[in-house]
Amino acid sequence: MITLHHVPQSRSMRVLWLLNELDAEFRVVEHPFDRSLRSPEFLTLSPAGRVPALEIEGERMFESGAMVEYLCERFPERGLGRAPGDMDRMAWLVWVHFAETVSQHSATLTQQHIMLYEDSMRSPLIMRLEAKRLEKCYAAIEARLSTPVENRDYLLTAGYSAADICVGQAVYMARHFAKLDDFPETAKWFARLTERQSFQDALPQPGGMRLYEQDFYPAWAD
Template sequence: MITLHHCPQTRSMRTLWLLNELEVEFQVRFHAFDQSLREPEYLSLSPAGRVPALEIDGERMFETGAITQYLCERFSPDRMGRSKDSMDRMAWLVWVHFAETLSQHTAALTQQHVALREDSMRSPIVMKLEAARIGKCYDAIEARLSTPVENRDYLLTSGFSAADISVGQAVYMSRYFVKLDRHPAVAEWYERISERPGFQQSLPQGDGIYTQDFYEPWPVV
């Protein structure tokens, strides 16, 4: 049995989406995004107190990139993953791990806008810098999706994969802080992949981290 330890609207959504696409049997254990992740029981699964954590065949994993690569290699090496002989293997690895580049900037903005309760704790400079860095990440995705090759509906020429899941989930989070107005190819691609049942099933069913649809730059000038 596979058990995913998950907090809605966090990186573990990436693993939940992937598991839905893999169509394997699994169960989800939900956690609040709070100090309970620092309890000894959970730290035995994920030493840094982060989600996701995955229990599989008596073993434990953490870190989304590693989990994605392992699950794809085991259950779907040529559909969600790309095997070593695939022409898209190198690109698959790049984009699966690029998701974390985008996610780290979103995490910084989540801290600034959501986690820090008092205005005096927030830094307009950090907010501006991190939003600009998300924009640069959007630029990279836009360039990839705008490449004039056949079948560029997804990040890989060979079609939809866990690369789209990883980056797509990162974009889902970043859209709370930086809109896609200036990146039409990214917006079209995101709309396409977010219609998939696996994505829809990974959305929060109740409260998540974010209490509004978009967080304006602070302070608003």
């Protein structure tokens, strides 16, 4: 049995989305985004007190990129990974891990907008800089999707993969802080992803826990 420890709308969402696509047997344990992630019990699963944490047949994993690589190797028949020697292997690795670049800027903005409760604790400069850095990430995705390759609907030449899941989930978080209005190909790609049932099933349940109470958090003084 696979057990995913998950905080809705966090990085663990990418692993939940992937598990949905894999049709794997798994269960989800939801956690609030609070000090309980620092409990001695949870730290045995994830020593930095972060999600996701994954339990598989007595073994434990605590880095989402590693989970994605491992799960794609464990379920190769689903075609979401790219094996060594595949023409898309290099690009697959790059985009799977580029998701963390996007997520790091979103994490900083999540802290600024949500975790710091007093205006005096927040930095308008950091908010504006990090929102602009997200737009730089969007520009990289836009350039990839604008490459003149036939049927470039997804990040890889051979089509949909876990790279789209990872970057798509990172963009899902990022859109709370930076809009896609100036990135038409990225917006169309993201719309294709969000139509998938596997994505819909990874969203917070109605009335359930969520990290973001607003759809969009504008940069300070915007």
